[in-house]
Amino acid sequence: MTEKTILVSLEVNGKPVSARVPARTTLVDFLRDELRLTGTHVGCEHGTCGACTVMLDGEPIRSCLVFAVQLEGQRITTVEGLTKPDGSLSILQDSFAEAHAQQCGYCTPGMLISAQSLLNNNPQPSDDEIRVAISSNLCRCTGYQQIVNAVGMAAERMAKE
Amino acid sequence: MKAAPFEYVRAESLDHACQMLVQHGDEAKLIAGGQSLVPMLAMRLLAPAWLVDIHGLSELQQIAIAEDQLVIGAAVRQCVADADPRLNSAVPLLSRALHWVGHAATRNRGTVGGSLAHADPSAELALSAALLEATLTLRSERGSRQVAAGDFLIGPMMTCLEADECLLEVRFPIWQEARTGSAFEEISARHGDFAIVSAAAQVGVDQTGRCTRAALAIGGAGPSALAFNDLARRLVGTRLEDGLLRDLAQQVAAKVEPTSDLQASAAYRHHLAGVLAERALLGAKRDAGLSS
Numbered sequence: 001m002t003e004k005t006i007l008v009s010l011e012v013n014g015k016p017v018s019a020r021v022p023a024r025t026t027l028v029d030f031l032r033d034e035l036r037l038t039g040t041h042v043g044c045e046h047g048t049c050g051a052c053t054v055m056l057d058g059e060p061i062r063s064c065l066v067f068a069v070q071l072e073g074q075r076i077t078t079v080e081g082l083t084k085p086d087g088s089l090s091i092l093q094d095s096f097a098e099a100h101a102q103q104c105g106y107c108t109p110g111m112l113i114s115a116q117s118l119l120n121n122n123p124q125p126s127d128d129e130i131r132v133a134i135s136s137n138l139c140r141c142t143g144y145q146q147i148v149n150a151v152g153m154a155a156e157r158m159a160k161e
Numbered sequence: 162m163k164a165a166p167f168e169y170v171r172a173e174s175l176d177h178a179c180q181m182l183v184q185h186g187d188e189a190k191l192i193a194g195g196q197s198l199v200p201m202l203a204m205r206l207l208a209p210a211w212l213v214d215i216h217g218l219s220e221l222q223q224i225a226i227a228e229d230q231l232v233i234g235a236a237v238r239q240c241v242a243d244a245d246p247r248l249n250s251a252v253p254l255l256s257r258a259l260h261w262v263g264h265a266a267t268r269n270r271g272t273v274g275g276s277l278a279h280a281d282p283s284a285e286l287a288l289s290a291a292l293l294e295a296t297l298t299l300r301s302e303r304g305s306r307q308v309a310a311g312d313f314l315i316g317p318m319m320t321c322l323e324a325d326e327c328l329l330e331v332r333f334p335i336w337q338e339a340r341t342g343s344a345f346e347e348i349s350a351r352h353g354d355f356a357i358v359s360a361a362a363q364v365g366v367d368q369t370g371r372c373t374r375a376a377l378a379i380g381g382a383g384p385s386a387l388a389f390n391d392l393a394r395r396l397v398g399t400r401l402e403d404g405l406l407r408d409l410a411q412q413v414a415a416k417v418e419p420t421s422d423l424q425a426s427a428a429y430r431h432h433l434a435g436v437l438a439e440r441a442l443l444g445a446k447r448d449a450g451l452s453s
Binding site for chain 1: 162163164165166167168169171192195196199200202203204212214216240263264265266267269270351352353354
């Protein structure tokens, strides 16, 4: 017996998208499996690791802790949506590369979303504020110092632009 | 780590949600922010046939001050409550507690009522409700009833909600003492994770610095958040001398019934209960303008 599906329509990275999925499809599975937006990573699938963090109306949420069907008509931003319109890296993404803020890269999309949400609300964060903002994202390789440095570097570079 | 199949329905009104609960009984679960429920579904600790989504219901989104109570609708998101200036002015303890609830990414979805209905023994909002002796309003097709937080929270992940009932709102008393101070203390592996133990205290003092009201509660050290307001009442009439606060903290630490788990032993939790209760009482005293 095939599972019943529901039509879900969202705005993802500025574009209207829709797909028929079972009600139990989480947002992260919707993004990755239906839209092939595989930049958002799946980690723990119960809200602890932060790898799947995306923006809902500009604020960070866990995409593994919400079913796509709950967000009908709402606006999602994934890591793919952070790049400049020409597809090149954003200042924050480039700062992550410059500061060596990733190693295996698994946590990186969630880190970028949490950090970008912070910078959108607070363009000049202190190191403590940066640490609070990424406190819900686990990294198992770099230690967090380079990530904090990268966010600070991005804030400085954005202020000059 | 995927939820079992379920049927989804977005409730159009509170009445509609209650009708769904009558129709499907134990087979239906309400979902609001889902920050506690979705992990349980993913781990298949729960597999309801129906999910009834109440997240968008305007009837559950109100924050209001009604006489000497702060009323928070069940589906008010934690980030919305946190940003509301009435919380900090009317019941500052709630602002302090919310600071410890999950992370920004979970507070952006998680609701005040959802946390209470989930009834995790380490939850900060349940602790606040027990401490302040909040009143919860439950609604079903049979009508409404009000229950005290202490009667609502009956055990780990257990409340007195019947299968056909929906949590409508929670009412936190606004203390009218000359000066009120509060504090919230917690130890967790990482800020925002589940509390290993938490403690909250609130004291009222008169113009001369004499205690007129006191409350103390401990989380994470028993089957649900435990209020020790009967014991705390002994502080009324005193000047909240540090030695009295330490004695009370030690009495409370002897009364909690923590269990051991991967994070901490029962003995460590007993110890923490005393340490954090004392810190919370001292913090509340300072917040009320008294020096140690």
